[in-house]
Amino acid sequence: xxxxxxxxxxxxxxxxxxxxxxxxxxxxxxxxxxxxxxxxxxxxxxxxxxxxxxxxxxxxxxxxxxxxxxxxxxxxxxxxxxxxxxxxxxxxxxxxxxxxxxxxxxxxxxxxxxxxxxxxxxxxxxxxxxxxxxxxxxxxxxxxxxxxxxxxxxxxxxxxxxxxxxxxxxxxxxxxxxxxxxxxxxxxxxxxxxxxxxxxxxxxxxxxxxxxxxxxxxxxxxxxxxxxxxxxxxxxxxxxxxxxxxxxxxx
Amino acid sequence: xxxxxxxxxxxxxxxxxxxxxxxxxxxxxxxxxxxxxxxxxxxxxxxxxxxxxxxxxxxxxxxxxxxxxxxxxxxxxxxxxxxxxxxxxxxxxxxxxxxxxxxxxxxxxxxxxxxxxxxxxxxxxxxxxxxxxxxxxxxxxxxxxxxxxxxxxxxxxxxxxxxxxxxxxxxxxxxxxxxxxxxxxxxxxxxxxxxxxxxxxxxxxxxxxxxxxxxxxxxxxxxxxxxxxxxxxxxxxxxxxxxxxxxxxxxxxxxxxxxxxxxxxxxxxxxxxxxxxxxxxxxxxxxxxxxxxxxxxxxxxxxxxx
Numbered sequence: 001x002x003x004x005x006x007x008x009x010x011x012x013x014x015x016x017x018x019x020x021x022x023x024x025x026x027x028x029x030x031x032x033x034x035x036x037x038x039x040x041x042x043x044x045x046x047x048x049x050x051x052x053x054x055x056x057x058x059x060x061x062x063x064x065x066x067x068x069x070x071x072x073x074x075x076x077x078x079x080x081x082x083x084x085x086x087x088x089x090x091x092x093x094x095x096x097x098x099x100x101x102x103x104x105x106x107x108x109x110x111x112x113x114x115x116x117x118x119x120x121x122x123x124x125x126x127x128x129x130x131x132x133x134x135x136x137x138x139x140x141x142x143x144x145x146x147x148x149x150x151x152x153x154x155x156x157x158x159x160x161x162x163x164x165x166x167x168x169x170x171x172x173x174x175x176x177x178x179x180x181x182x183x184x185x186x187x188x189x190x191x192x193x194x195x196x197x198x199x200x201x202x203x204x205x206x207x208x209x210x211x212x213x214x215x216x217x218x219x220x221x222x223x224x225x226x227x228x229x230x231x232x233x234x235x236x237x238x239x240x241x242x243x244x245x246x247x248x249x250x251x
Numbered sequence: 252x253x254x255x256x257x258x259x260x261x262x263x264x265x266x267x268x269x270x271x272x273x274x275x276x277x278x279x280x281x282x283x284x285x286x287x288x289x290x291x292x293x294x295x296x297x298x299x300x301x302x303x304x305x306x307x308x309x310x311x312x313x314x315x316x317x318x319x320x321x322x323x324x325x326x327x328x329x330x331x332x333x334x335x336x337x338x339x340x341x342x343x344x345x346x347x348x349x350x351x352x353x354x355x356x357x358x359x360x361x362x363x364x365x366x367x368x369x370x371x372x373x374x375x376x377x378x379x380x381x382x383x384x385x386x387x388x389x390x391x392x393x394x395x396x397x398x399x400x401x402x403x404x405x406x407x408x409x410x411x412x413x414x415x416x417x418x419x420x421x422x423x424x425x426x427x428x429x430x431x432x433x434x435x436x437x438x439x440x441x442x443x444x445x446x447x448x449x450x451x452x453x454x455x456x457x458x459x460x461x462x463x464x465x466x467x468x469x470x471x472x473x474x475x476x477x478x479x480x481x482x483x484x485x486x487x488x489x490x491x492x493x494x495x496x497x498x499x500x501x502x503x504x505x506x507x508x509x510x511x512x513x514x515x516x517x518x519x520x521x522x523x524x525x526x527x528x529x530x531x532x533x534x535x536x537x538x539x540x541x542x543x544x545x546x547x548x549x550x551x552x553x554x555x556x557x
Contacts, residue, residue, distance in 0.1 A: 010357060086341060086343070090339075094307075094335035095330060096327045096330040
């Protein structure tokens with residue numbers, strides 16, 4: 001793999017750095033309102049969960065979820081406008097770049113934005129005393145992996161899209177149910193065994209399973225399995241994205 | 252090998268999408284420093300041929316050498332020395348004029364300082380000096396097109412592909428682009444352009460090929476094509492009773508065509524035809540020299556292509 005994708009990453013960075021602050025605030029407003037509302041509101045009724053406060057329990061889930069959404073938005077809506085509306089990708093492949101370079105740059109870029117969102121969540125969670133700063137730092141590489149997995153999946157979906165409306169199917173039929181099933185709001189042991197098996201196939205579950213214990217200074221049991229599944233989603237999703245995008249654009 | 256010394260050589264190119272063959276056995280040989288035009292109605296396969304030459308789509312058959320590099324195998328190496336002006340504007344609306352050039356130059360692996368040193372010259376060439384900080388959406392259509400051309404030159408290419416470089420421009424803007432393209436050929440760059448403006452092809456191209464239904468149906472210099480395929484004079488006739496008059500026309504002209512309410516008479520000698528028309532005051536007529544457009548319409552027909 002060459003490093004030519006960096007030129008694509010830098011293109012996106014140059015656009016974003018002017019809008020970074022409002023963009024981060026916009027991305028974080030939603031999860032923060034949910035986290036504080038549910039964490040303090042429901043938390044007062046629930047009390048402790050798995051040995052921590054409900055707020056701390058939710059915090060781990062929301063760090064992973066915000067990361068997922070940030071990567072997804074970038075690899076769906078923003079990538080689609082660059083691919084289809086602005087034809088930016090077509091311009092890039094006229095230079096000595098391949099579509100794989102473009103996708104690698106876009107994937108790394110979406111993961112970067114996911115890292116920014118996840119890191120901001122970690123800062124807030126740590127500032128409110130729900131994670132020690134050094135544990136929050138330890139979660140950053142996991143955030144990157146979660147970001148890469150959802151960026152790659154998003155790019156594969158992007159290649160199939162015929163318009164922005166298409167993305168609402170992916171979000172409402174895949175991401176939202178996954179958020180409910182992946183142990184973000186409650187431990188998945190609450191659910192029937194069959195549903196649990198289904199949940200464990202999905203990537204978000206593995207992100208939450210690693211990030212949550214990490215924030216309280218513990219390594220998840222079967223850590224490498226979780227990381228492996230996330231890595232497989234990233235690699236498999238990226239491979240699929242290259243096939244589907246090539247089919248779409250290089251015909 | 253001689254076959255690989257031209258700027259662009261394509262032999263027996265074929266490409267199908269599904270069951271439709273879009274390019275059916277195209278041969279091209281563009282010499283270094285030449286301005287070569289690829290003409291054809293919409294859907295003739297011009298854009299696909301360009302994409303094949305750039306290595307952006309895999310041919311089903313045939314061989315391509317672009318600047319001596321086999322394509323698609325070494326398309327990336329070839330594209331390093333090639334510029335492309337695409338059919339649709341894809342300047343980056345998020346950037347200023349200068350940023351568009353800098354960001355694009357990075358795709359060629361150029362360093363920012365290297366590109367920054369080239370920007371003033373490129374903007375000068377594009378007639379955009381002093382506009383480096385302008386946003387793209389404040390530029391006119393002609394300015395955008397010139398910036399796209401400047402962007403295609405950011406790597407100082409040996410060959411520039413242009414897919415309909417002046418479509419959608421007003422005459423002033425078009426003439427300015429033509430002037431710039433001539434300057435490029437004077438600098439020794441090879442130009443390959445597709446167009447369906449015959450005037451553009453006639454003015455700019457040393458040689459051209461007319462393409463239809465995925466095949467090249469005629470090739471040569473604009474002058475030679477006109478001499479080879481068409482009578483030197485055209486008289487366009489319309490007015491009441493033109494249908495009855497067409498029989499007269501057929502007796503006086505080697506070739507007569509009707510399109511709607513107009514009769515096109517193609518002749519070597521205009522004397523007898525014009526004398527006859529003087530006796531038909533109800534008919535209006537226009538006498539002109541045959542042009543490349545007449546060749547094009549003769550070879551590709553007058554049917555609409557959508």
